Amino acid sequence: MNAAGGQGQALLELQGVDAHYGPVQALRGVDLRVDKGEIVSLIGANGAGKTTLLSAIFGAPRISAGRILHRGEDISRLPTNKVAGRGIALVPEGRQIYQEMSVEENLMMGTTAIGMERYEEDRDAMFDLFPRLKERRNQVAGTMSGGEQQMLAVARAMMARPELILFDEPSLGLAPLVVKRIFEVLAEIAAMGKTIFLVEQNANLALRLSHRAYVMVTGRIQMSGASAALLDNADVRNAYLGVH
Incomplete structure (x- = not known):
């Protein structure tokens, strides 16, 4: 566990990443890293660019500037299946299971x-x-x-x-008891030796689970640090935890 960040091997790293949907810029100079064995969360309001960031790792959209590195190798232009073949998995927002299959x-x-x-x-x-x-x-x-x-x-x-699992809003639309169980499962998965990058609107749960966190506002990383420190940060508490 590298609670302070930057201490271990960077499993995933974004360097100066921009991304666009047509003329609209969704990510702006994003710098972010996830070290092996960490749980890292990304919090922010709806529309901040969190899901775009996860999607860009898999090439949809392709980034327009910067680099995405996995184990130090640039994967910015790899096809989606090649990214998955490197041991990176995504649990997408809205689940997106095969509804008609068992x-x-x-x-x-x-x-x-x-x-x-x-x-x-x-x-x-x-x-x-x-x-x-x-x-x-x-x-x-x-x-x-x-x-x-x-x-x-x-x-x-x-x-x-996978060795690295990206979770996009796993609590979305679920009852509180189910959300509690899902977050218990995330902790169990981390205990199996998996590295987790968690995008989550429920900032309180995300910060309590993760070692480090990033706060995204309109496509930029506005703040980052140890999750415990962000839980105590007045700006974070006011904006995302409903505490004044």
């Missing part, structure tokens, strides 16, 4: 980047992590609750055996 078929789709050789072993590990998915293994995924679908989205990403 739970187990969704898990199979998660192995696309690595093949099916260890499918049964990894599927059983996900069933241990999410017993509800085992109960629902043959159920059509789109008929499950939002919380169950979020668990499936996480499990599907884990099936690719």
Whole structure:
């Protein structure tokens, strides 16, 4: 754990990254790093550019300036499948599971980047992590609750055996008890040795889980530091934690 940041090996690094959607600039000179073994969160209001940042790592949109590095290698121009093949997985906003497929078929789709050789072993590990998915293994995924679908989205990403997992708003639209369980699962995944980069509107939960954090405002990183310090920062508390 590198709570202070910058101490370990940079697994992911963004250097001066700009990104546009047509004429609209969504990211502006973003500098950010995630070290191996860390949980790093990115907080900010709706429309701040958080999801764009995650999408840009996978090349959609392509960045218009700067570099994205994975283990020191520039991946800014790699096709999406090549990025995934490097051991980076995304749990997207809104879950985006295959609605018409069964739970187990969704898990199979998660192995696309690595093949099916260890499918049964990894599927059983996900069933241990999410017993509800085992109960629902043959159920059509789109008929499950939002919380169950979020668990499936996480499990599907884990099936690719990633070392770095990007989470985009995992608490969105879920009941408080389900959100609590999802964040417990994130901690369990980190304890497995995975590195986590978490984009989350629930700043309180994100800062309590992560080691370090960045605050994004209109496409720029406005503030960064140890999560505990940001929790105590008056500006952060006023803007994102509802504390005055």
